[in-house]
Amino acid sequence: MAWYPFDMYEVRMFVLVNTSMSPFNGQPQDPVDVSFVIVTPSNFDWNYRIKETYGDTAVAPGVYSITVEIKRQFNVYTALVFAGIWAVTVSIGYIGSCAVIWKRRAADNPVIYISALFAVPGFRNTLPGSPPYGCIFDILCTYFAIAVVLSFLVLVSVAYMKKAA
Structure with a gap:
């Protein structure tokens, strides 16, 4: 597996x-x-x-x-889940970069990042065959997505609290 x-x-x-x-x-x-x-x-x-x-x-x-x-057997749904997780990763990375790195917009409410953090493993668990964690699929996208979402969750939360203060 x-x-x-x-x-x-x-x-x-x-x-x-x-x-x-x-x-x-x-x-x-x-x-x-x-x-x-x-x-x-x-x-x-x-x-x-x-x-x-x-x-x-x-x-x-x-x-x-x-x-x-x-x-x-190759399953197209597996490829769609792979692309979907990467789409979430790129969009969260872009939204977080606009708020924290490039400062083009105000920091959003961190609930967006919390929901993405819970969405990635839930979406991954819909894979056919219910693979265990640690397979090549996780190494290529799931772990990286969780790391990106968690990083921007922390960075945007800090920026959001600074804005409120």
């Missing part, structure tokens, strides 16, 4: 299929051909691919080595 939304997982397994009921009943074990199909995945946000692993993995006849590859 660290690379959300570009995460991919691979699992390698050995599968043995034969016709006898038990290896201890004295009957010969005949290998059976096997094919794997995922009919109905429980989560449709993922692409599943099963491939037979070739090479020196053949342990015995009838023993198959397979690799199951699971990859997240």
Whole structure:
């Protein structure tokens, strides 16, 4: 989940299929051909691919080595959330810069920045698949957005209190 939304997982397994009921009943074990199909995945946000692993993995006849590859489907909503968080970051940064750095306007009420501070994590939590905090998505936009909004919240609050005094 660290690379959300570009995460991919691979699992390698050995599968043995034969016709006898038990290896201890004295009957010969005949290998059976096997094919794997995922009919109905429980989560449709993922692409599943099963491939037979070739090479020196053949342990015995009838023993198959397979690799199951699971990859997240690209979702446009994830890109829209990414763009939305950056839009909030840029707009709060611009409004705060106009008031504090360039002094083009009077300092706004800090409630704008407080609402943006609560809006960013709430908007981020609408991502499909509910990724944990700390994934690549957060590193590229969420943490930076929270830092920018929090910085301008403090700077504008100080400027707002100076104006009132």
